[in-house]
Amino acid sequence: MVAAVMVTGGVPAMAAPAAVACTVTYQITNEWSTGFGATATIRNDGDALNGWNLTWTFPDGQRVTQGWNGTFSQTGAVVSVTNPDWARTIPSGGSAQVGFNGSKGAQNRPPTDFAVNGVACTGPNQSPSVALTAPTAGSTYTLPATVPLAATAQDSDGTVAKVDFFAGDQLIATDTSAPFTGSWTPTAGDHPITARATDNRGAATTSAPVMVKVLAGPAVLASPSAVSVRQGQKATFDVSLATAPSQPVTVTIARTGSADLTVSPETLTFTGTAKQTVTVSSAANGGELATATFTASAPGHSPASVTVKEIDPSTSDFSKAFLDQYNKIKDPASGYFRRFGDLLVPYHSVETLMVEAPDHGHQTTSEAFSYYLWLEASYGRVTGDWAPFKSAWASMEKFIIPAKADQPTNDKYNASKPATYAPEHPRMDRYPAVLDSSVAVGSDPIAAELKSAYGSDDVYGMHWLLDVDNTYGFGRCGDGTTAPSYINTYQRGSSESVWETIPQPSCDTFKHGGPNGFLDLFTKDSSYAKQWKYTNAPDADARAVQVALLAQQWATAQGKGSQIASEVGKAAKMGDYLRYAMFDKYFKRIGNCVGASSCPAGSGKSSDHYLMSWYYAWGGATDTSAGWAWRIGDSASHQGYQNPLAAYALSNVPALKPLSATGQQDWAKSLDRQMELLQWLQSADGGLAGGVTNSWEGQYGTPPAGTPTFYGMFYDPHPVWRDPPSNRWFGFQVWGLERTAALYRMTGDARAKKILDKWVPWALANTTTGTNFEIPADLEWTGAPDTWNPTSPGANANLRVRVVNKNQDVGVAASYAKVLLNYAAKSGHAQAKATGEALLTSLLSHQDSLGIATPETRTDYNRFDDVYNASTGEGPYVPPGWTGKMPNGDQIAQGATFLSMRSGFRNDPQWPKVQSYLDGGPAPTFTYHRFWAQAEIATAFALHAEIFG
Template structure:
């Protein structure tokens, strides 16, 4: 696929009395985007899009010259003619005028020979389009991330940079905000010789010949005060009477052999061998810690590895009882790996850690890059630290995790500045969702009735603010896309979003966009007119909450409150527990229909009335809630929406129990506790209603069929007047196909059963566990369900006499070794077994945890996985099936790095940074017809889920 973008600025010539006269200079400008959309042996298809960047065009003639003898054989949306290599396209009668900022697109099929280079001489009405300035691209090649240097340090700097429509004027290298080197010619390089000791983030900024600037992804390096000894991990546990190991190395290779001695402070019950190591290189050597088998009190010691002229390194070792389970030790070992800075799970922002979605960067699933992060990851970060607090009594890491969450993924006042303009009687203007992306942009329709927001006033009264206390779901941790904060282009982390266009939009079809859209990137209206159609657009901010994650935060707060209370330490985290209750109060927005319409029997947008009071509350955990507003505080406005679609996997009855029954987690609002009491019962009813005859839980329910309050097929079962949906919210892939949604949701149900003995939860679990165990094999090569296939539907819900759902069936289609889901599954089984005494559930849960221990590596626990779906990297939109990234006709825009967004764009063409990823070659090989690529991923949530599953076993079974 080839592109060329062009523009002009010229003076218009007009006739006065038959005498040519030059008019006052006019700002005449155009942009022509040329796209080869399809290509075959001797032919191709292409489009050319004119964007009028100047005065109104009243009649136009687009011309170009083919460089390789191409011929137009069929054209549309214009009157085509060709003389030799020169093509002329004039406007059709119905598209004569192009308004300022407007576009017109022509398309054609053509013949070609062996070459098919794009034209380069586009002109409109005889005036050449010379091209707007496109930002350069830049990638840092040195230093490498994770590099370690010693003072006096010389840190090598290198970058590659290109400019598609000009030249690179210079590349500046920065350490944070400090300029450390500049180079004006390729190969761009330099060195930093004045680096102080500490951690540094290095970036390269390329400037082109017309002033456009692009910043690379950062590389984190460490500068030590001098030659240094390194030791990993920095903390270690060893069973009394047994051994454990750590590794020692030098930060840099020595010029002559260096002797490192291992000294001890602390108990003599802990010893090491050897006590002296000789290094002639930087290669790691292993040290063994031995615990005395004397049955005495549990000991601690710190071992310090030191060498003359080198900064020493220490390892804190703690004895644990010889009877301590493998899983207790496994938690501590897994925790140490996750928190080790060298592992790469976090980015450090001034002492606060932000977890990446994965250590690896080439990662596409729900996030579309591994170094993004999600509210889900933050919720698991809290769980990890709460479990550490339970094991050690140290709650400082838990408090730090909460502080990081509050600073980076809960929008601050400055990030949501116009909530005080929100009108609760008119929460938002209706816009329909569409089953296919080519139905977008969705037209805003103020004539469709919406309800009133019944909780805004009481939340403001309770907390003294108009702002929302909830997490936005997605962060670009390294500012990889370059949106920055509110368009500044540089601030990291930055709030971003992807999904916006109905149930058919998979990650492969998303268009990344900033959460604060100031029109600096994208098209003339930023990214807004890709999604909604309106008469005009205002710069605005907007955030989307994933209720599953916020509810998990509440769940973790409940666990932390119980554990800290048992230790006598609850006062240390009382502030965070109170904030969890506050988050739960705002989480009630997930209980309401998207437009606060009445719940039940909605079959058209106009006939479904707006709700009053709580008539718009379904009391379930829906897929999202969202809020936004104008950036202009003087003429601002704001909006809020809930969601009518609820997935079984998002329900969290344990969080509902905590917010309705635990005094420390009681919301401050007038009706919050009562709403959560109702929600607990409603969620349990939903799970019972969705349980298949086999035992698995079916998809969910919606108050808005297909997202536009449509009429569902005749006979669709209902739940309190809402309609059964086998795969709520998204269809690519079907949302209830993944076994993970079974175990994520039922872990909470099982924990509720263990804590409270809830008979409804037990009834659901009795049936589900039997089904799941029948589809599970254990051992090192364990196999658990992966993909599920569904047939039939539940019976319409009758609360007094529930049906048996005899026609609702599920089949396990595939199995796998997903380590994160195996840990989630083990949690379900262990919670259930602890209360019910179910021996097979306990044994299988333990067997899964044991199997995970056989898949350890230096970063955690992982298994290889093939990614056949990576063949979608270069998919383009296919109108016949609606698949592929869809861009409306005539819409063009740019990502901050210059990647073009237009018809014919692919996932990859809008994310060209993947081509620079170290793992890209095997994806490119696959796209070229090679084998399906295999990756070993270390997802943060999965590693934390594994660690906390180990911890759960020690809590329940000693």
């Protein structure tokens, strides 16, 4: 039996210098009827110690019988341990561990009064909490203006010494006593406002940023900022005032540029802020395509400009729809991006109150970056301008591919011992998972060749999640301020939904969370070290490779391939590292891998399943003198993550050939293996079932009798997670099959055609087009596939799928249209083409000023205030006795809710709708503008123009 208890507190035995600050972790490592073994780990949270004495008092008459790593003595219940000569010093932030065996009676409660050199180990100084209460998000001010500033701040183990207010990096006010207030005389522009609280011991916390707009004066607004119009036809844009005028205001619209473009009306009168529409007319003169800028201005108001470009009159409706959608997405006023210098970072959604895979709308994902690349590649095909594509790759490389400084100890990685085994568990209350070094892990066969090929120990892959605005306050490697910030959420097995996650920094320096940061929520070890760790979503990296293939073909056809050769080469490099997603999590042998101890370690490529698994991950110590780093693959592969087009590109296209010794041949085998998997998972109805795993329940367990296999791996109807079931979402069908259909269109792959020939009729039978279109939403599965026989595949007669309900998900509809259009272009399937076009036309019926969207009701938002339920295993789980804090002071402990750990949601402008629902009102309805969905729509329009326009 192993029990771990974190205890702090007590009364100091003697006075000591204030520089001593410590935390002690006491862990019972073994226990029997009359005795036990334990360790006590000192973490030095103060100045460096030169000589130390650890004391504690046993509460139940325990006696130390044998000790090590220190000189033990015991008087009554009081134990004293003095450092050995060889371990006199503990540096600031360092640790020392003593161990002992002892005798006990009926009880064996842990001590509660640890002290070092007479100073009670009360733990590190807890950072203060702070929340900005003024100004509010979205506020607009007109110069000259005075902006009120206010914040609330508390400190649980001291006092708040001051609160500083910042506009970006500029200090604009300071207050040293509550209530913390100030004022600011701003300059014009968009400003992120934050409050930073500093406590009496110097710890500081920065609030989530609040964006405010400051106008140079009364202003005219125009949107979108760019418009495309067919030569000889018309287009529109909107004009409004930023603030309501005290008397009517006349706005005049003037042109610079070609006289072939005119507007009507040329003057507008405003008495309020309501938008008015302006029509742009293009002259039908057949001349060169023209450009003009229209500037809307009024006395005493800042002007606004719209750039209008003529496009060829023969441009298809969908090609124009692409440009219209692109202009909306890239319009700075739309809010899809945050600008960092010359680079843009896409948000997950324009709206901030958003909980799904990311738990906040202004986070972003590697998925969003891959769609950003696709959007700009399509723009390059349409316009011949590849600068935006290059900028998108530069942004991805700077902000979501960890730099050397973010993964500093890869040179310590030992490929013969990639990571220490820890089992996954089907319930979160089995966490933290115990690290078990006795379980053999395989060797990593690609690390050396990757280093040889690219001259670096570092991994070139995207981490999956960024906090773009640093909303949670982790900052970069604990600095609390840098944005974007690498973060993570999911960590605890298949039952952990987004509603049960605990946000954590990807670089854990123990500044936030508990005494061991967030590490001991997830894994149990004898001691913990500050570390960095990243998780890659292979679906996103594979999409980036897929987009690079498209961009390379399009640019080459324009004679501009050299312009993006560098980015295409980097895509090949990313694909080389993406092979880590092909390996069993602990590099164990593929096939019939049952029993963590009995399943043999892999060698060479015997641990390679050649599929796109759910993730790969890598990490290491932040201390560059520490001698360790780790890498893992994943044993579970979902049908929706497979990308045979990326595998084709990396194995057959010279410009995308990986530089490593075996990369190209691995991807060639992966192409075949992925196509086999999709065929194996196809139901009798046509839909694709979930996936496969080499490690049942993530712990190399024994699957139910009769579970079918694929190359010895076990069928799983819902791989990776169960809440909600992972293959319930129709979106995974179309995400995966889009690239399968593109492979078929581009290469004529007969295996892809066979799968699509069966899938497309099933999907069409469950689709209604028109303004109120309906496509499948949730799927329900019964039965299982036949065990895979490569030479004689089964018919899967017992594997069935049912469409449970339908919806109007605009992003999924666009993905679905891509499948149909790619398939129709090669097969000539008339109904597929007609339905794909009809879906795109249906999407155009749902346009708004930001893009294309439909309302959705979020009944799952009743989980904001769920607490952990031990009987169902649902709700945020925090182990007994574990306590910690988010950077803003939100408590993490038993009884925590999703909302209590993210209290900033209460300040969101949309929160009252959710609070009303929690109070018993109706479920709230939102109209969300997800970046991936809007880019998917735009690129679906562009695809139609490419293959049919």
